[in-house]
Amino acid sequence: MTVPHEFTPSSIADASDDETIPYAAFLGSGEPYASIFVNNMWLLPPKAGAELEWGAGWYYDTTVARKHEYWRDIDLPTATKDLRQLRRDLHEWGFCLIEDGLSAEQCARIRDRVEDQAAAERALGIAYMVESQQHVWSLINKGSDFVGLLEHDPAAVQAGPMIERLLDETLGKGWNHFSLLANISYPGCHPQPMHQDQTWIAPIHTHEAPVLVNSMYVLQDVDEHNGGTLLVPGSHRANGTAETGLYGPLPRPINLEARAGTVLMFDGRMLHGGAVNHTDRFRYVLTNSCVKPWARQQENFLLGTRPEVLEAASPKLLSRLGLQASIASSLVEGFGYRGTGRAGDTNGHLAAIRHEYDHGGYRHVGELSMQELDALDVDALSLAKVQREFEEHRDQAALETMMALNDLLPSRSDPTSDV
Numbered sequence: 001m002t003v004p005h006e007f008t009p010s011s012i013a014d015a016s017d018d019e020t021i022p023y024a025a026f027l028g029s030g031e032p033y034a035s036i037f038v039n040n041m042w043l044l045p046p047k048a049g050a051e052l053e054w055g056a057g058w059y060y061d062t063t064v065a066r067k068h069e070y071w072r073d074i075d076l077p078t079a080t081k082d083l084r085q086l087r088r089d090l091h092e093w094g095f096c097l098i099e100d101g102l103s104a105e106q107c108a109r110i111r112d113r114v115e116d117q118a119a120a121e122r123a124l125g126i127a128y129m130v131e132s133q134q135h136v137w138s139l140i141n142k143g144s145d146f147v148g149l150l151e152h153d154p155a156a157v158q159a160g161p162m163i164e165r166l167l168d169e170t171l172g173k174g175w176n177h178f179s180l181l182a183n184i185s186y187p188g189c190h191p192q193p194m195h196q197d198q199t200w201i202a203p204i205h206t207h208e209a210p211v212l213v214n215s216m217y218v219l220q221d222v223d224e225h226n227g228g229t230l231l232v233p234g235s236h237r238a239n240g241t242a243e244t245g246l247y248g249p250l251p252r253p254i255n256l257e258a259r260a261g262t263v264l265m266f267d268g269r270m271l272h273g274g275a276v277n278h279t280d281r282f283r284y285v286l287t288n289s290c291v292k293p294w295a296r297q298q299e300n301f302l303l304g305t306r307p308e309v310l311e312a313a314s315p316k317l318l319s320r321l322g323l324q325a326s327i328a329s330s331l332v333e334g335f336g337y338r339g340t341g342r343a344g345d346t347n348g349h350l351a352a353i354r355h356e357y358d359h360g361g362y363r364h365v366g367e368l369s370m371q372e373l374d375a376l377d378v379d380a381l382s383l384a385k386v387q388r389e390f391e392e393h394r395d396q397a398a399l400e401t402m403m404a405l406n407d408l409l410p411s412r413s414d415p416t417s418d419v
């Protein structure tokens with residue numbers, strides 16, 4: 001096959017001069033980390049397997065705010081149940097601390113469940129371990145309290161309605177869960193590299209508002225000894241100039257100091273990272289990131305959620321898991337195009353698709369031909385079944401319109417039809 005010369009790889013390469021390509025400098029900027037690391041070399045993470053250095057000024061070599069040379073006289077957020085204060089803290093500092101967000105009972109119950117689950121995953125050799133932490137993923141499948149957390153059900157998290165309110169205000173209503181996992185700092189672990197949780201949109205930086213908000217459930221007292229998370233207060237706001245790039249020199253991090261049951265909510269733009277655990281005990285927290293509903297989620301809830309959990313899930317939970325299709329997202333063979341994305345809207349009810357997969361297999365529509373329609377059983381197509389059951393607009397009148405349009409087709413056997 002001969003194609004015009006302009007479409008050949010060599011011609012395309014010749015016509016692609018970096019100097020003239022719009023957006024190339026931005027897309028290749030490496031921001032926000034390029035400016036963060038150039039202007040704050042002490043934030044560079046240790047090399048894999050390297051001995052950690054103490055007394056040399058590295059980011060992980062720090063302490064809690066009240067003992068910190070730079071931060072101790074600054075009025076940083078402290079744990080409170082005052083929603084107005086929490087709202088201000090989250091906006092101004094990029095984080096807030098909900099005091100007793102979990103009751104003592106809730107906290108103990110969830111911690112016991114996580115501890116047992118994490119140990120069993122290690123014992124089976126299926127755990128996810130990195131140099132800084134063990135992660136226990138798909139908590140949605142691993143205990144009813146986790147489903148309660150995802151719903152912000154007060155039976156699982158007494159501050160649920162308040163967390164929900166802050167998420168609605170910061171992300172806008174209709175946000176989705178990004179993931180819910182346990183982050184377990186083990187004795188002798190490395191610190192995590194400092195990062196922003198909304199890095200997946202880099203180099204885009206949203207100056208107006210975050211696209212991710214994380215809720216960390218603190219399951220035992222944390223401090224500078226057992227791995228209280230490293231935070232750079234206020235770093236959700238880019239402080240750079242034309243000379244520095246997006247970020248200029250930053251203040252040093254603190255270790256989170258919080259009581260068991262505290263819920264740390266933080267802005268997806270705030271720099272933070274898992275800390276070193278200097279003790280001989282595990283340190284347990286959960287992180288539940290929530291995102292704008294157009295984001296691709298970290299956990300694929302459509303594939304990864306147990307059938308039993310999905311069958312029992314409320315419309316609110318299904319919506320937050322991203323299982324409500326709408327015109328712009330997650331269509332399956334066209335199903336969902338009439339969906340609003342809102343909780344309970346049957347027109348975008350993706351759990352119905354998953355149900356078909358779980359019960360006997362999903363049969364897709366493939367290549368069709370008018371010549372072979374008689375051999376096809378439309379009732380065997382999963383799409384037809386789901387359309388009939390869940391699409392509200394697909395009534396008799398709609399079917400008749402479809403059929404009437406087909407009557408306009410020229411007949412293939414009519415010799416005059418191709419004029």
Ligand SMILES: [Fe+2]
Pocket residue numbers: 195196197272273
């Ligand atoms: Fe993070």
